[in-house]
Amino acid sequence: MVRKLAAFALAVACAAAAANWPVIPVGGPLFTGETARKYLPATMPGGIAVFDADGDGLLDLFLPNGAPLPGGVKSGPSHRNRFFRGRPGLQFEDRTAAAGLAGSGYDFGAAAGDFDGDGRVDLLVCGLRGVTLYRNAGGSFVDVTATSGINNQGRWTVGAAWLDIDQDGDLDLFIVNYVQWDPAKEKSCVVEGRPDFCHPKFYAPQPNALFRNDGGGRFTDVSRESGIAAHPGKGMAAAVADFDGDGFSDIFVTNDRSFNFLFHNDGRGHFKEIAFEAGVAAPASGSPPSAMGTDAQDFDGDGRPDLIYTALRDETFPLYRNLGKEFNEVGSVTRLAVLTRPMAGWGVVFADLDNDGWKDIVSARGDVLSVTGAHGVQAKEPISWFRNGPGPRGREFSAEAFLGAPAALYRGIVAADLDHDGCLDLVATSLQEPARVFRNPCATGHHWLKVDVRVPGARVRLDTQWRHVTSAVGYSSSYVGPLHFGVGDKKRVEVEIRWPGGEVQRLADVGVDQTLVVTK
Amino acid sequence: MLTLARTTCLALGGLALGFAQPGPTPQVAELSQQGAAATRAGRFAEAAATYRRLIALDPATPHWQMNLGLALQSLGQYREAAAALEQFVKKQPQPGPAHLLLGLSRLKLREFCPAVAPLEKARQWDAARSTLELADAYQGCRRWEPAARTYLAALKFRPGDAAIVRQTAHCFWQGRLYAEARPHFETQLARYRGDAEFNYEFGDTLVRLEGPEAGLEYLRTAVRAAPQLLGARAELGKALLETGSAAEALPHLEAAAAQDPALLLPLSRACRAIGRVADAERYAAEYRQRVGQTKR
Numbered sequence: 124m125v126r127k128l129a130a131f132a133l134a135v136a137c138a139a140a141a142a143n144w145p146v147i148p149v150g151g152p153l154f155t156g157e158t159a160r161k162y163l164p165a166t167m168p169g170g171i172a173v174f175d176a177d178g179d180g181l182l183d184l185f186l187p188n189g190a191p192l193p194g195g196v197k198s199g200p201s202h203r204n205r206f207f208r209g210r211p212g213l214q215f216e217d218r219t220a221a222a223g224l225a226g227s228g229y230d231f232g233a234a235a236g237d238f239d240g241d242g243r244v245d246l247l248v249c250g251l252r253g254v255t256l257y258r259n260a261g262g263s264f265v266d267v268t269a270t271s272g273i274n275n276q277g278r279w280t281v282g283a284a285w286l287d288i289d290q291d292g293d294l295d296l297f298i299v300n301y302v303q304w305d306p307a308k309e310k311s312c313v314v315e316g317r318p319d320f321c322h323p324k325f326y327a328p329q330p331n332a333l334f335r336n337d338g339g340g341r342f343t344d345v346s347r348e349s350g351i352a353a354h355p356g357k358g359m360a361a362a363v364a365d366f367d368g369d370g371f372s373d374i375f376v377t378n379d380r381s382f383n384f385l386f387h388n389d390g391r392g393h394f395k396e397i398a399f400e401a402g403v404a405a406p407a408s409g410s411p412p413s414a415m416g417t418d419a420q421d422f423d424g425d426g427r428p429d430l431i432y433t434a435l436r437d438e439t440f441p442l443y444r445n446l447g448k449e450f451n452e453v454g455s456v457t458r459l460a461v462l463t464r465p466m467a468g469w470g471v472v473f474a475d476l477d478n479d480g481w482k483d484i485v486s487a488r489g490d491v492l493s494v495t496g497a498h499g500v501q502a503k504e505p506i507s508w509f510r511n512g513p514g515p516r517g518r519e520f521s522a523e524a525f526l527g528a529p530a531a532l533y534r535g536i537v538a539a540d541l542d543h544d545g546c547l548d549l550v551a552t553s554l555q556e557p558a559r560v561f562r563n564p565c566a567t568g569h570h571w572l573k574v575d576v577r578v579p580g581a582r583v584r585l586d587t588q589w590r591h592v593t594s595a596v597g598y599s600s601s602y603v604g605p606l607h608f609g610v611g612d613k614k615r616v617e618v619e620i621r622w623p624g625g626e627v628q629r630l631a632d633v634g635v636d637q638t639l640v641v642t643k
Numbered sequence: 644m645l646t647l648a649r650t651t652c653l654a655l656g657g658l659a660l661g662f663a664q665p666g667p668t669p670q671v672a673e674l675s676q677q678g679a680a681a682t683r684a685g686r687f688a689e690a691a692a693t694y695r696r697l698i699a700l701d702p703a704t705p706h707w708q709m710n711l712g713l714a715l716q717s718l719g720q721y722r723e724a725a726a727a728l729e730q731f732v733k734k735q736p737q738p739g740p741a742h743l744l745l746g747l748s749r750l751k752l753r754e755f756c757p758a759v760a761p762l763e764k765a766r767q768w769d770a771a772r773s774t775l776e777l778a779d780a781y782q783g784c785r786r787w788e789p790a791a792r793t794y795l796a797a798l799k800f801r802p803g804d805a806a807i808v809r810q811t812a813h814c815f816w817q818g819r820l821y822a823e824a825r826p827h828f829e830t831q832l833a834r835y836r837g838d839a840e841f842n843y844e845f846g847d848t849l850v851r852l853e854g855p856e857a858g859l860e861y862l863r864t865a866v867r868a869a870p871q872l873l874g875a876r877a878e879l880g881k882a883l884l885e886t887g888s889a890a891e892a893l894p895h896l897e898a899a900a901a902q903d904p905a906l907l908l909p910l911s912r913a914c915r916a917i918g919r920v921a922d923a924e925r926y927a928a929e930y931r932q933r934v935g936q937t938k939r
Binding site for chain 2: 316381382399404409411437455458460461465
């Protein structure tokens, strides 16, 4: 079924591509709990979930928030997680209390997904001492962790991804666990002569977790039998995609200063870790970087989901082209390595911000170190937009910072068309500051199409562009909403949807500048 | 390090001795005169002995500690000098010459991190005398960015000093601030044309700023001049591999991998690229085992 939702007027053409992006703060400053003691959790928040919680067609925002350390228990209004209902005109109304999403512990990330198949998007919140599962009950959310069977055993969780591992039509849950952290054993670290956060080498790894959805709101921990638990790491983020085209969703996990994981899904409930075989365990230089946020989408138009992850200064943001069975690191030939060399990045997302038909890369930047530490205020960095364009050896990236993005310790970032003008806006978090919405001035005059399929794992082709549905984005963040395509000057396009299970649906001669809602 | 060879003469050349405070006993006044005379005449052992007696006689006057420190430093007894000067600056914490002497003693002892704090204070007292010393302390303490910026500041007092410019470039490079390092390297290209370390650092800077092709010429020069410079061979090997010259990269990566197991991964790639599949797999397995152990 195809339904035309709406068509919107385009902004005036020919304006400068790098026009100022109006910045809209959302709520008050987020709380990190940083003290002179530099407990590690204080540098790790946090992500964003962007989804339509109430079904009114406007995207809402959920912002996990910290708590005093070392206890990690919320004790005041400034520590509450935040839920903002989207209102027309890029307004956001704080509905945290009514939604029942204030939380109680130190939280970092969130994963949105309709786990019970009732058409309402539910929410998993990732925290210092485990996870909390909220079922969307309509006007509010209900904590169903205890009855769900999801027990992360108190592990420090920074992110998660909903995916259908077995193609049974419901959403299973992959949880990204960071390091073992015990405040009683926290070292006092000095970096370049100043107290600062400790290197990840001082913390032991721990395994990620996988929970199978059994229906009826119940989950079973299949971490061990799936093979996931056999690989302890220092997980920072997950990207979900069918990397090898066998029809099943695989999981790429970045690890902080240790080898990344690529869990290949055999479709029979087992995952094999193949990062070395696929060439993504470490960058070509051989030194495992401080791998942070990650995203997987097809940036070069060959139909295969590619990979990027962020890292710290002098490590570059490794970019991999998917060759089918393995990956080729293309940081040099795309110029991204040179551009990102001086940067420290966290959240990252493939997003066509100028609607030219090529996915750009956007990164939320900021040092892991404190502004009171070794790098001082230079730890703050802006958001970077790397534009995807033609180069002598294929696709290349060029950088331009947002004129409206102040330097900050950015962490999570999500691209979403919040104001329904056909251009992707950005939502970003930064430490000890309000979250910010960056409104895309939508000034290129290019056309667009949004395709709303809402089935994780579904792949959508628009002429030669591909996107797949995944709720995991960048660092600790999540997006559930229509897939966005810029189409440049095209007025009519062909759309193809490849549903999990192999069914293919084609829509010819589709008009642009609209949102298609497509159900299987 | 630009200052270690000249610390003593600097100290003697410009620093005033402390003298007895008003109202000393006759014995203290006499010893004070003797100590000063011995110091001025270069009889430092005699001066040190005199000031030790003064400290015993008049422990409440901190200046005897400073004068003892100056004499001991002139004798090359830096550990003892530092101990005496620490006593002095504890009682007289305002920035002054004792902080410079203390910092210089620490530099001589190659105790670079402990040298930083007294030299930061000394710089508040007399920037012309202390800036270069502070830069050296930062560098020795591996605080690369403040070292680079302090060397830059030192150029104000010694304009055009090539050695200081070289150190500025080196510290920016070590601090991974390649864009800031580059112009300082470029001003010294002619002077350091055949210098292996210079070509390594500049070539590496260009690789990181512009891509692997940009630095090849300088990295090749570095390796020709000093084949034992394994850092240069590592960067040359990686740059050659990135630019499609796997066969040429191979010997450099092999040599450098003995020191840095992370290079086993690019070495494996180089072997695979030229068809040495068995070697590629062996290196990959070794990489996984050795780097996995060190990183977890």
